[in-house]
Amino acid sequence: MNSFDYIIIGAGAAGLSLANAMGKDSFFSKKSILLLDKNAKQTNDRTWCFWEKGEGDFDDILHKKWSSIQFAGQQIDQKYPIAPYEYKMIQGLDFYASMFKKLDEYPNITFLNEEVISVTNTATVNTVKTANNTFIAATLFNSIFDYKEALQQQKYPVLQQHFIGWFIKTEQPVFDPKVATFMDFSIPQRGNTRFMYLLPTTAHEALIEYTLFSEHLLKASEYEEAIKKYISQKIGVNNYEIVETEQGSIPMTSYNFTSKNTSKQIFIGTAGGWTKASTGYTFKSTQKKVTLLIQHLKDQKPLQNFGKRDKFWFYDLLLLDILHRRNGLGQSIFEALFKNRKPQLIFKFLDEETSLLEDVKFISALSPMPFIKALLRRIF
Template structure:
């Protein structure tokens, strides 16, 4: 069995960001670190989006950015220039290429392209078994959950943000490349919170994504039918070509994923509960969590990362509302975007607001639904 000081499982955003952070920190210079990734070439399998003020550490990788966001509700539409924030997008293929290039510069970090089949631990270490061999380390950091997640999905509601996106090229110019459509709720809701999300790259190219917040996934044909209908009825009557696709499902819950951690195993990324519970956004949260993980490892501690207290409660109430009154999600977001500065909403979703700013968000929300959710939360009603 080959021994390391740290094993990282998974070469997605959390695994690569963590490996780079360890490799660039002199504290870990003498530590043997290995990252396991089952695919040598993942291609452009996903996109990551986030918003931030001014320049940032990922700007060299940003494929496209927008200073205007668009929101479309059932009865109104707003295109709002942003002064403070910029909405940014990174392509998966560009991210993987850059971070694998970085890892090659660290002599103490090894990348092994082997599928991990099991993860176990003893009193002194954890070990993994792959398709090729066995490896051990005192600390394993895994973006893959090897136990059934059902044991973690209680006592609070669990929804999914699930989506299918098409990168399309149209025959005619139909997109405003300077404005990203954050949410378009004009589509049929059919008993769920459903919206279209559009990231335009040029007048004829965009990512168009059909997104739902709900408990159950759809058949692939249902996502495809919704995309076809929207593109042909709302965007263009002429032809279009699908160039790439992306599909995913992200858990939306405030349940404590850190319960799956142990003395020698820490889960990271979505498996660690790093997705923002009320929106599913993960990349920016991951960026904020990585320094905390590194700091804990330098102190010899097992990382124990949890969401800030007040934002955990805000997310819990919103998820309670969406779980109990799922078709009303469009009303919740429409009321906020109709009456508030969208930059305040984005600041709130980034968990950067003050109590006074929180009150503005709460005051603009449909109070009846949240009051019902608040009282039900107090009596801990079962789901």
């Protein structure tokens, strides 16, 4: 039986970021760390995007960045400069390669390409079994996400940010590579919150995603037909090559995933509730959580005490309550924000960095009645 001080299950954004943060911190230099994943992470299986001020830790692997964004709705279609922010894009394969290169420099970290088949916990030890091995550790970081867990409770709504995206290449230079289309709500909503997301990397190439914030997934053909129609009617192109495709479903819920944490096991990433509930953005939130978790470990605080609910958790909850009851209101909510407030304030609010006065300014851009009703339902 192989023994480690720490085991990290999952080499996604959370697992790799945590392993790297532990590897470069001298506090953990004498600790043995095992990272497990059934996937060798050698394919470009996803794209992460986030906004950030100035230079960041991942600038050396950025696939593209934009200094302006575009928002379109039923009443507005506008481009916004977002300085001092930039909107940044990282491809999964570049992130994996960068992280594994860094992990190779840490002799106390071992990565094994093995699938976890069971996890058992006692008051003193965690036991992790794969098809070939059994490992034990005093502390376990677990990124295995169980969607059923959130769906089986009734206290908090569960929506999904679900999408299919095409990386396309056109013969004609039809894209503006300086502007990322953050949300285009000009498409039919059909009772949901639906928008197009367009990230041009050159004048000839772009990622186009059909995205919904709703409870249920669509048939693949529905996403694809919507993308085809958008390319033809909005972009004005009929001849193009689909270079790559991607699809995903990200949970949007204020359910308390941290309730599963114990003194010996903590859930991380989406499984730990690290996804921003109101938007589905995960990458930047994960980096912030990793920084907090590293300090939490160094301070030797109880693992089950990691994570807290604050005003932003409650703001997210109210929005999700609204969209769960009346999913078609999403377009008008986001359009009111971009019509009445600068994107810099929107980004700061979504980064959970605003003061109470800034919160009031942000919220006052919206029609109050849906939020008042959601608040009253929560109180009573």
